[in-house]
Amino acid sequence: MSSSIPNIAIIGAGPGGLTLAAILQRNSIPFTVYDLDASPHGRNQGGTLDLHPQGGQLALRAAGLWDEFVKYARPESDVMKVVTPAGKVLWDGNGPNARVVEAGKEYDHRPEIDREKLKKILLEAVEGSRIKWGKKLLEVKEAGEGSYDLVFGDGETERGFDLVVGADGAWSKVRKVLSDEMPFYSGISGVEFWADNADEKHPFVSEFVGAGSMFSFDEGRAIQAQRLGSGTIRTYGNVRVPENFFKECGIDWEKKDQARNEFVERYFGDCADVLKRLLMESGDDLVLRTLYMLPVGFKWEEKRGVTLLGDAAHLMTPFAGVGVNAAMWDGLDLASGIVESVKGGKPLDVVVKEYETEMFSRGEKFAQKTMRGLKGHFSAHGNGHFVERLKGGE
Incomplete structure (x- = not known):
């Protein structure tokens, strides 16, 4: 050296x-x-x-x-599911769209x-x-x-x-x-919802999300869910809102159950029942996210x-x-x-x-x-x- x-x-x-x-x-x-x-x-x-x-x-x-x-x-969680706001499943890597992985190549993707x-x-x-x-x-x-x-x-x-x-x-x-x-502010803020021990405590959430991640995109809003190895599923309700949204939206975030209800009804109330249920049944915790970026x-x-x-x-x-x-x-x-x-x-x-x-x-x-x-x-x-x-x- x-x-x-x-x-x-x-x-x-x-x-x-x-x-x-x-x-x-x-x-x-x-x-x-x-x-x-x-x-x-x-x-x-x-x-x-x-x-x-x-x-x-x-x-x-x-x-x-x-x-x-x-x-x-x-590697078994490297699967995705895509659902429209109306509840139509466009892609499901857990079922008919499942990717066939050859033995020994489990880590060749992501x-x-x-x-x-x-x-x-x-x-x-x-x-x-x-x-x-x-x-x-x-x-x-x-x-x-x-x-x-x-x-x-x-x-x-x-x-x-x-x-x-x-x-x-x-x-x-x-x-x-x-x-x-x-x-600078990206224009997007989101609320992170937790469903702990999903298989046992939140069977609907577990089955709906599947083995990996689930996505639903729409103008000005998106729902994304991901399964963790710990058994928790975290679901993110992201919306295009002003930077000061969490302070000025009128929702009392300290009252988490009430806040979840208000947020979901206000921004995802016209979505399919399965998507609203996903958000509403993920009630073990609630975390606020304001997203920033560099140029x-x-x-x-x-x-x-x-x-x-x-x-x-x-x-x-x-x-x-x-x-x-x-x-x-x-x-x-x-x-x-x-x-x-x-x-x-x-x-x-x-x-x-x-x-x-x-x-x-x-x-x-x-x-x-x-x-x-x-x-x-x-x-x-x-x-x-x-x-x-x-x-x-x-």
């Missing part, structure tokens, strides 16, 4: 930051991860996601975590994995002492000669970093060093010693299902460059610039795909277009 080993700080222990950390550790390159959460289990990790062969799966292989992924992945399990896999691959929890980053300060100090909310300052990687999500503090650009094609001028990955670099709405895959791909590419620098002697500045050039191009393509998904999901023709994509093998 080269004697020139950079002092690396990774801000954020999400999928992208942990992918970078896991690959660096596998190559015996030191780093420190700082995360806002008080502990690894400081907050709910969200629902399920599909990992693409050329995205998340590739990154896990590079981190030596493929066998662990196989333990928790759910198997599902719960976000919680993905984080578990990545955390277990990173030495615990390398992650500092409960660290709220306030500022990244230039310290001269390409070095940076990190100022945290607990009053501590960590000094002398040669590379600061912002994997700190939508409202990234690291991004402020590189750009004044901030996320398609967002870039920044190269700055020595600082870069971004994942949502900090290309925040998107979830309407193409590529966000985590993009973040893990970023982590893989940046890690590969750092390994090349440390072990092969290539200047760190050069590999970071190469990473950014490739990431800008890839991120823009993903963002464009997501914008098409956003427009399609909230259009009167969204169901038909989505089914055509499924018929084409997407």
Whole structure:
């Protein structure tokens, strides 16, 4: 190994930051991860996601975590169901449209994995002492000669970093060093409804959604449901509304049962009974979501010693299902460059610039795909277009 080993700080222990950390550790390159959460289990990790062969799966292989992924992945949930607002089933991957998968090729498409399990896999691959929890980053300060100090909310300052990687999500503090650009409201807000232990407690929800995900698109609104490996089904009622919707819509969100009734009746009251029932019977919890994004094609001028990955670099709405895959791909590419620098002697500045050039191009393509998904999901023709994509093998 080269004697020139950079002092690396990774801000954020999400999928992208942990992918970078896991690959660096596998190559015996030191780093420190700082995360806002008080502990690894400081907050709910969200629902399920599909990992693409050329995205998340590739990154896990590079981190030596493929066998662990196989333990928790759910290729059987890589199925989709599409229902019109009137209740007509246009596509059902659980039945006549089921994809035939040859033995040994279960992971060739996009198997599902719960976000919680993905984080578990990545955390277990990173030495615990390398992650500092409960660290709220306030500022990244230039310290001269390409070095940076990190100022945290607990009053501590960590000094002398040669590379600061912002994997700190939508409202990234690291991004402020590189750009004044901030996320803007996507036009979409949603309510997330939970049906815990669906097979036993909510049999209708379980049967209606099926083994994977269910979608129903319409002008200005969409219903999406997904099954988690934990047995929970989460259903999202998303609507095109102003940014201040949750504060000014007149619904008292503290009274969750009443709020669910009002929201469903107001925005999905003319939908088929099966869709309303799906929302109404998913009453174990209710979470509000306001969706933000960065401009398609967002870039920044190269700055020595600082870069971004994942949502900090290309925040998107979830309407193409590529966000985590993009973040893990970023982590893989940046890690590969750092390994090349440390072990092969290539200047760190050069590999970071190469990473950014490739990431800008890839991120823009993903963002464009997501914008098409956003427009399609909230259009009167969204169901038909989505089914055509499924018929084409997407």
